Amino acid sequence: MKNHSGHRMTGHAAHGETRPGGLSVSENGYTLELDSAILPAGARTVAFRVTGPDGRPVTGFTPEHEKELHFIAVRRDTTGFQHVHPVMDEKGTWSAEVTLEPGAWRFFADIHPDGHDGSMTLGVDASVAGRYDPRPLPEETRTAHVGEYTVTLDGALVPGEAGDLTLTVSRGGRPVTDLQPYLGAYGHLVALRVGDLGYLHVHPEGAPGDGTAEPGPAITFMAAAPSGGLYRLYLDFQHDGVVRTAEFTVRATAAAPRPETAPQAAPGHGAHHGGHHEAHHEGHHEGHAHAHH
Numbered sequence: 001m002k003n004h005s006g007h008r009m010t011g012h013a014a015h016g017e018t019r020p021g022g023l024s025v026s027e028n029g030y031t032l033e034l035d036s037a038i039l040p041a042g043a044r045t046v047a048f049r050v051t052g053p054d055g056r057p058v059t060g061f062t063p064e065h066e067k068e069l070h071f072i073a074v075r076r077d078t079t080g081f082q083h084v085h086p087v088m089d090e091k092g093t094w095s096a097e098v099t100l101e102p103g104a105w106r107f108f109a110d111i112h113p114d115g116h117d118g119s120m121t122l123g124v125d126a127s128v129a130g131r132y133d134p135r136p137l138p139e140e141t142r143t144a145h146v147g148e149y150t151v152t153l154d155g156a157l158v159p160g161e162a163g164d165l166t167l168t169v170s171r172g173g174r175p176v177t178d179l180q181p182y183l184g185a186y187g188h189l190v191a192l193r194v195g196d197l198g199y200l201h202v203h204p205e206g207a208p209g210d211g212t213a214e215p216g217p218a219i220t221f222m223a224a225a226p227s228g229g230l231y232r233l234y235l236d237f238q239h240d241g242v243v244r245t246a247e248f249t250v251r252a253t254a255a256a257p258r259p260e261t262a263p264q265a266a267p268g269h270g271a272h273h274g275g276h277h278e279a280h281h282e283g284h285h286e287g288h289a290h291a292h293h
Helices: none
Strands: 029-032 042-051 069-075 082-084 092-098 104-110 118-127 143-146 150-157 163-171 186-191 219-222 231-240 244-251
Touching: 029 118, 042 069, 042 104, 042 118, 042 231, 069 092, 082 092, 092 186, 143 244, 150 231, 150 244, 186 219
Parallel strands: none
Antiparallel strands: 029 042, 042 092, 069 082, 069 104, 104 118, 143 150, 150 163, 163 219, 186 231, 231 244
């Protein structure tokens, strides 16, 4: 369920967004199959296909965010994130160019097969041979540094409730106001749950050329966390012809309750169902996000 008009989705409208994708290699009869689940380290081509309910490779896909298939590679310790766009041959075999360090990896295919109602995310494990040097999870951060660029994160991930995340891009201390469109938006955000790499569907608010979306410095997305806990956020943005990735570690927590203005709530008004919640930010301190490319 997508909403590009900038309206917030709450309650029942947001409910469908809270189930993470990518936890299963097969869904709705569609399966992600790797040519090989054991791979050498280094820059390589990963070959795979998506088979349909009839067992044959799917060749017809409905583009989402300007691509027929989005391929995400990330090591299970959340390092090495890569969002690439593979090419498909006439038989339905895709080829993705990725750079792999030794360790356990998770590959995701974000797809919308023709004739299927909506998109889905399939996930599959792969092993990369070599000496594995797992890295600790980067500390919770609201500021990421990517070369000359600094990206700050505002907003909260709230379990079971859709809300806005705003990422603001600056370069050398000055706001970037000429971001270039990337995948039909001024940025593309992927969020993964730490521990099982559950894949969150995050949607941009507004699109280039719609009369409201500005080319920076702020990019706003809508996201809902399926549960409390830690998440890794990866923002791809394009500037001066180069796509860069800013990374964040964020904890999803319930919104803080509003303080009562009277010692006792009036009868029948004990719950503030229509009220706004103040976002409660855990770990609101600056840190460095480590981008591995």
